[in-house]
Amino acid sequence: MKSDRSGDRAGTRVDDVERAHLVDPADTSFTIGRWAPSPDLTDLIRRFWVPTWSVPPGGSAPQRVLQYPVCLVVVTADYARFYGVNTGLSETELTGDGWAIGTMLAPAAGALITGGSVATWSDRFDDLSEVAGAAGRTLTTDIRAVMAGDPHDVGRQHEATDLVEAWMRPLLPADRDGLLINAIVEFVENDSSVTSVTQICDRFHLTERTLQRLTNRLLGLTPKWLIQRRRLHEAAERLRGPETTLAMVAAELGYADEAHLVRDFRTVTGMTPGQFAARFDDR
Numbered sequence: 620m621k622s623d624r625s626g627d628r629a630g631t632r633v634d635d636v637e638r639a640h641l642v643d644p645a646d647t648s649f650t651i652g653r654w655a656p657s658p659d660l661t662d663l664i665r666r667f668w669v670p671t672w673s674v675p676p677g678g679s680a681p682q683r684v685l686q687y688p689v690c691l692v693v694v695t696a697d698y699a700r701f702y703g704v705n706t707g708l709s710e711t712e713l714t715g716d717g718w719a720i721g722t723m724l725a726p727a728a729g730a731l732i733t734g735g736s737v738a739t740w741s742d743r744f745d746d747l748s749e750v751a752g753a754a755g756r757t758l759t760t761d762i763r764a765v766m767a768g769d770p771h772d773v774g775r776q777h778e779a780t781d782l783v784e785a786w787m788r789p790l791l792p793a794d795r796d797g798l799l800i801n802a803i804v805e806f807v808e809n810d811s812s813v814t815s816v817t818q819i820c821d822r823f824h825l826t827e828r829t830l831q832r833l834t835n836r837l838l839g840l841t842p843k844w845l846i847q848r849r850r851l852h853e854a855a856e857r858l859r860g861p862e863t864t865l866a867m868v869a870a871e872l873g874y875a876d877e878a879h880l881v882r883d884f885r886t887v888t889g890m891t892p893g894q895f896a897a898r899f900d901d902r
Contacts, residue, residue: 638856641683641708641888643898648672648680648713652776660784662793662801663728665689667780668721671770672713680713685851685887688804688838690729690737692722692747692783696766699747699759701732703740703839708888718770720762720779726804727797730837731790741839758786799823800837803830807845811853814873816842847883850874854884858896865892 649672656664665687674680686709691702695717729737733750747755762779769775793801806822807813819842820827827842834840850872857868869880884892 638852639685639687641685641855641890641895645898646680648674648678652773654777654780656780657784659791660787661725662798663725663731663787663790664722664784665725666723667783668723669719669776669780670713670721671718673716674714676715678714682711682713683888684709684711685848685855687723687808687852688840688845688848689726690724690732690740692724692732693719694747694759694762694779695719696763699755699762700744701740701747701750701755702744703729703737703742706741706840706844718766720766720776720783722780722783725793726800726838727793728787728790729839731793731797736836737839738835739839754786758782796833796837800833803834804838804845807842808849808852811849811872813846813849816846819845851884851887854880854892855895858892859899861899863896865896868892 649670652667652669654667655661656667672680684705686705688704690704691700693700693702697717724732729740733740747759749755751758761782765775765779765782803819803823807819813819816827816830819825820830823830825833830842834842834845838845853872854868857863857871865877865880869877872880874880874883881891884890884895888895
């Protein structure tokens with residue numbers, strides 16, 4: 620695989636998208652461009668990712684992702700969709716030749732696009748025109764027109780993500796609850812010592828009931844899920860490193876024992892940690 624990763628080996632942090640992507644290093648069917656939004660949109664957009672792929676006739680390239688606690692907007696030549704959070708494993712089969720303009724929203728943005736709670740969007744998606752109406756249809760048409768010339772052209776890719784930014788700007792500014800949920804998610808994702816909901820409540824001076832309501836309305840998730848998902852991301856990150864043992868990973872992530880890590884990882888990904896780590900044995 621080729622991509623503009625910020626790092627992927629011991630001593631270098633796997634970037635926040637790559638560690639969520641349970642990529643098979645033997646899969647060379649696609650490339651991914653990734654970049655940040657314009658500074659004024661960081662409260663609403665986390666990242667753009669733009670894959671282009673070419674899979675031999677009759678073949679397929681399964682992509683498996685442990686989604687972050689954010690909604691997504693994805694436009695391709697064949698569909699344009701708004702996605703809520705997939706609480707399990709997100710799986711997509713790439714076939715033929717194609718491209719996608721992917722937008723990883725910030726936690727605050729999902730409810731702004733849907734115009735209300737995203738609680739009903741967990742594990743589901745819909746056509747962008749159904750969610751955003753005429754504006755969604757126009758965005759889709761404009762992106763496809765830009766990408767039609769040459770989807771591998773980085774200039775066209777950036778022109779397409781500029782269209783997404785223009786579509787998102789009218790939603791600014793994020794409100795107080797939106798900024799709060801952005802901060803809560805950032806806190807949980809970036810602090811490995813957070814292992815209980817009580818720690819989140821204490822950090823943000825919230826009751827557990829208030830926190831539950833906030834995460835349900837703006838993410839469609841529970842606070843406990845946020846912690847569990849971060850641990851799985853960290854496990855996937857560490858398992859790519861050379862000379863990393865299952866016992867080391869379990870201890871670093873605060874699991875009671877290896878069996879608990881194996882259970883959690885296999886339940887969501889369908890693979891044991893050992894099976895996933897074996898993909899990287901030629902490092």
